[in-house]
Amino acid sequence: MATERQRAGRITIGLLMGLFLSSLDQTIISTAMPTVVKELGGLSLYSWVFTVYMLASTSTMPIYGKLADLVGRKRLYIFGLLLFLIGSVLCGFAGSMAELIIFRAIQGLGAGALMPISMTIVADIYPPDKRGKFMGLFGAVFALSSIIGPALGGMIVQQWDWGWIFYMNIPVGIAALLLVATALKESKGTEKVSIDWFGAITLVAAIVSVLIALVLGGANRESDTSYAWTSPQIMGLFGIGAVFLALFLWMETRAKEPIIPLRLFKVRTIALGNVIGFFMSAGMFGAIVYIPLFVQGVIGVSSSTAGYILTPLMLSSIVTSIVGGRLMSKWSYRTILAVSMALMTIGFVLLSQLTVDTTKLQMIGCMIITGLGMGAVYPTVGTAAQSAVDHKTIGVATSTSQFFRSIGGTIGVSVFGSLLSQQLASGSIELNKRLGPFSAEQAKEMLDPQALLDSSTRAALPPEVLMGLREVFSHALDKVFLCSLVFVCIGLLASLLMGGARLVTKNRMQGTIEASE
Numbered sequence: 001m002a003t004e005r006q007r008a009g010r011i012t013i014g015l016l017m018g019l020f021l022s023s024l025d026q027t028i029i030s031t032a033m034p035t036v037v038k039e040l041g042g043l044s045l046y047s048w049v050f051t052v053y054m055l056a057s058t059s060t061m062p063i064y065g066k067l068a069d070l071v072g073r074k075r076l077y078i079f080g081l082l083l084f085l086i087g088s089v090l091c092g093f094a095g096s097m098a099e100l101i102i103f104r105a106i107q108g109l110g111a112g113a114l115m116p117i118s119m120t121i122v123a124d125i126y127p128p129d130k131r132g133k134f135m136g137l138f139g140a141v142f143a144l145s146s147i148i149g150p151a152l153g154g155m156i157v158q159q160w161d162w163g164w165i166f167y168m169n170i171p172v173g174i175a176a177l178l179l180v181a182t183a184l185k186e187s188k189g190t191e192k193v194s195i196d197w198f199g200a201i202t203l204v205a206a207i208v209s210v211l212i213a214l215v216l217g218g219a220n221r222e223s224d225t226s227y228a229w230t231s232p233q234i235m236g237l238f239g240i241g242a243v244f245l246a247l248f249l250w251m252e253t254r255a256k257e258p259i260i261p262l263r264l265f266k267v268r269t270i271a272l273g274n275v276i277g278f279f280m281s282a283g284m285f286g287a288i289v290y291i292p293l294f295v296q297g298v299i300g301v302s303s304s305t306a307g308y309i310l311t312p313l314m315l316s317s318i319v320t321s322i323v324g325g326r327l328m329s330k331w332s333y334r335t336i337l338a339v340s341m342a343l344m345t346i347g348f349v350l351l352s353q354l355t356v357d358t359t360k361l362q363m364i365g366c367m368i369i370t371g372l373g374m375g376a377v378y379p380t381v382g383t384a385a386q387s388a389v390d391h392k393t394i395g396v397a398t399s400t401s402q403f404f405r406s407i408g409g410t411i412g413v414s415v416f417g418s419l420l421s422q423q424l425a426s427g428s429i430e431l432n433k434r435l436g437p438f439s440a441e442q443a444k445e446m447l448d449p450q451a452l453l454d455s456s457t458r459a460a461l462p463p464e465v466l467m468g469l470r471e472v473f474s475h476a477l478d479k480v481f482l483c484s485l486v487f488v489c490i491g492l493l494a495s496l497l498m499g500g501a502r503l504v505t506k507n508r509m510q511g512t513i514e515a516s517e
Contacts, residue, residue: 007183008125014179015118016141018081021169021176022111024145025053025088028153028165035157040097048101056108058406059207063200064113065120065399066259069392073121074184078177080113085173092163116399121184123386123394137325138379140318196255199248203259206244207407213237214414229418260400261393269333269388269501270397272494273381276337277405279491280377282412283348283484287313287370289413290420290480291351295363297473298356300458312364316371324376325383328503333384336376337495343373345492348485352478356470377491378405387503412487416480423479427472435468 029036029049036049068076087107094100119138156164213234216227227233252258265271292309295301301309324336347370354366385401386394458466 007185010179010183011121011125012137014176014183015121016138017172017176017179018077018084018114019118019138020141020145021173022057022084022114023142024149024152025107025111025166025169028149028156035162036097036100039162040094040100049097049104052101052105053108053111054406054410055208055211056105057112058211058403058410059204060109060112061116061399061403061406062203062260062396063399065116065396065402066196066200066257068117068120068395068399070257073117073124073395074180076113077117077121077184078181080110080117081173081177081180082110083107084110084114085170085177086110088166088169088173092166116402117395119382119386119398119402120395121180123398124391125184137322140321140375142378144314144318196251196257196259199251199255199259202244202248202251206241206248209237209241209244211410213241214411260396264389264393264397264400267388268497268499269384270400272498273333273384274401274404275494276341276377276491276498277381277401278408279487279494280341280344280374281405281408282415283344283488283491284374285409285412285416285484287348287351287367287374287481287484290416290477291363291367294354294474294477295360298354298470298477299358299360299363301360310367313367313371313374316368317375320372320375321379322375325379327376328380328383332498332500332502333380334495334498334500336380337498338492340373340376340380341488341492341495344370344377344488345373345485347371347373348481348488351481352485354474354478354481356467356474358474381405383503384498384501388501412484416483419483420476420480423476424472427476431468431472435464 064076064080084107087103087105087110090103091100091107094103122138153165156162156168216234216237249262252260252262265274288310291313295309320340324340327336347366350366350369354363382398382401385397389397461469
């Protein structure tokens with residue numbers, strides 16, 4: 001008969017395996033997509049393979065969190081993992097880009113359950129004074145998957161069929177499923193539960209409308225599927241999102257079991273933690289998405305090393321994720337978050353000062369400082385949210401925290417993408433005036449900053465054009481990092497307002513704030 005400690009260990013391993021899969025699938029497909037497009041066609045639908053996964057997982061996180069509080073963690077987690085695995089098998093068999101997008105949506109619907117419910121189960125099986133350590137471990141696994149995802153995806157498509165990117169989820173997922181199903185014991189509730197379906201529908205409608213607007217907004221010359229921010233399509237989507245958001249907030253004040261209890265936001269650690277998670281995620285994606293562009297486009301690292309570019313950032317993030325989790329039993333949340341956000345601020349100040357003369361060693365230094373700041377934030381705000389509520393509300397508090405981080409990252413990537421396109425376009429025009437004038441056809445061929453990302457095209461450029469394009473690329477990415485710095489500074493300010501709250505220990509359980517009445 002397994003002891004409680006052994007069961008907890010098996011559950012934790014299973015949860016880590018499920019979390020690894022769900023986070024890995026956000027990045028592993030990136031380096032495989034050129035091969036997928038070559039076989040399936042549908043280049044105009046390229047971005048939707050990523051977007052639909054994000055839409056499905058983000059919009060369902062708060063719903064899964066609430067359902068986990070109402071009907072139990074175990075059955076919701078198993079349902080989410082099964083749905084994720086079914087979606088994985090279907091993705092591997094996809095015969096067209098449209099099918100792949102539909103099956104990725106199924107994957108995303110399952111992935112939306114894995115992270116928030118994993119964190120909730122950790123809060124159930126470990127006492128408050130040990131949660132920080134395991135939250136840090138979960139953060140380290142998330143960072144590790146971000147490191148190996150692109151490299152693993154590239155290796156799989158070179159050695160085997162691209163479908164194995166999805167098939168590899170099956171053995172790991174089944175092992176995780178068996179571990180959780182057999183080790184996690186959960187008593188069934190006897191009271192009837194009511195689910196706020198109207199709140200769920202209006203919340204999903206609001207999220208999907210806004211996220212689609214952010215994905216499609218910001219027309220640029222390379223895309224025929226985007227629209228200007230002031231276009232009727234984008235303004236209409238934002239308007240629909242605002243209407244459904246207003247309906248959602250109105251319904252939540254009247255629902256018996258609201259999807260997101262608004263009274264949670266009266267708790268300082270939860271409200272400010274969500275603000276920190278939102279702006280930290282927005283800034284963080286400025287680093288994760290655009291540092292590889294700088295290293296390849298400006299410094300000139302070959303595309304063959306693209307999958308390993310972020311390794312210094314992620315490794316340093318893993319270190320502070322683990323260390324931060326252990327420090328939570330000794331330091332206040334404010335201390336950990338303020339130090340972390342201050343390091344991120346320093347990192348983005350350095351990133352915003354990059355030039356064409358920046359060396360690889362200097363770039364590595366910038367990434368290490370930024371990564372050291374990133375690592376402890378997610379585990380800390382997640383643990384702070386859980387410790388601020390009673391057991392009945394842990395699920396919704398955890399999923400709400402995850403939701404704000406995911407939304408922040410989505411908005412950050414959209415804003416930075418639009419800013420980068422604008423800066424590159426204006427920079428190309430100025431370069432044309434300085435070096436030209438070239439004809440429209442010549443300018444398109446010679447002054448396209450994307451040429452810097454292809455080694456053969458880059459080598460064929462005249463020296464003055466190459467230097468000019470590097471300067472344009474560097475200046476544009478500096479603006480992106482500066483915008484990221486603004487987001488991170490807002491997160492730093494919020495961390496200073498967190499108050500003196502600390503991790504709830506056994507001796508202070510009576511001081512836990514009752515957020516569910």
